[in-house]
Amino acid sequence: MSIKDEQTAALADLIACPTCDALYQNVEPQFQQRAVCTRCHTVLSAPIKGSVARIVALAIAVVVFLIAAVFLPFLRIEANGFKNASSIFDAAFSFSAAHLVVLSIAVLILILFIPMARAALLIFALSPLLLQRPPFRGAYLAFRWSEDLRPWSMAEIFVLGVGVALVKIVDLARVEVGAAFWLFSILVVFNVFQDTLLCRSSVWRALDRARNGVRND
């Protein structure tokens, strides 16, 4: 090993708190235990047994549900003999006036494309680990991107927005909620569950282990 390699290996034994830069020995906690930064109380690591498999399973479910939700009816309204059905695409493209097209695209990106992209990136980055294979090239980049996208994935906010909209028009007309609405609501539960399972540093460690040919359990 050259001096440079030795230095790099020594640095691998250290981690820094991403929020406050405090430096620690890189000790992996036991399952169900947490490593917390003593200075800023940020959770540095909280491994959960079998989390990678569950994260991938949830991501696959999210992709399936999102595709189904696009094609199924979302909401239906009826008042004085007039009827109108609305899909998720309709909701996004309601900003059809020229100056609001930007907003239509933004809504579509926030409620459909970003949740979809996050799920796809997680599947790409983590599924080889389930088969005890080394990760694909670009798995590290994919996982970093999926974490960067996290705050921009707004499906749960959209579902709450639908709830508020329904309250607003409940006096005005009879509204029926379609299958897509329920799919979307379940999807939100999946997303919340996934975020509680996903410990960033455990995923990085799992990727490192898979790359070095060490079994993940």
Place this chain on the structure above:
Amino acid sequence: MIDSGIETTARQQGLVACTHCSRVWPTAATQCQRCGAKLTSRDARSLSRVWAWWMLGLICYIPANIYPMLETKLLFKVSGGTIVGGAVELFAHGAVAVALVILLASVAIPLAKFGAIAYLALSVQQGWQSNQHRRMQIYEVVEFVGRWSMIDVFVVAVLSSLVQLGSVVSISPGPASLTFALSVVCTMLAARSFDSRLIWDSIAKHDTNRDQVFKP
């Protein structure tokens, strides 16, 4: 470092930490060898980016409150509803809880967010020695809550796609929906541009100053 309760920071050891994957590298490194993220020990331009997004967000927030979010066409009569107007109407209909959610999400939270981000940026620039833990909590709350302001834009989207009942009633989005959405995105970017490590550097500086004072 009695106050901070830790031994040392990556920066003090001549290292630079990756904020994405927590690994540390020699200060000269510019890219994380593990995850490929760009490395900066402390982002010097972080604060100017924060202020740029903050200003842009505030500029967008003003028209968002003046112009209507929704335009309702009820039997040929067109009426526009601003954010506050919509909440007042819900209040009058007895939907107090929903009115409060809207007021909280679209008025109270955005204003509090502008205040909080400005306070954090100023505290670092002016080197205020105020409680780091409280500032950290403010930062975490801003990061967590900020995105929920988008709810009003989604309400407008759902209402205007659904309520299209011929000549009886139709709802279409107003110009405020766009500026409000932009304002939310700008404040989210402002909060994300802020390098939270700057909050904690002030203790480190404070401590080294004190050490120098007590050295013979």
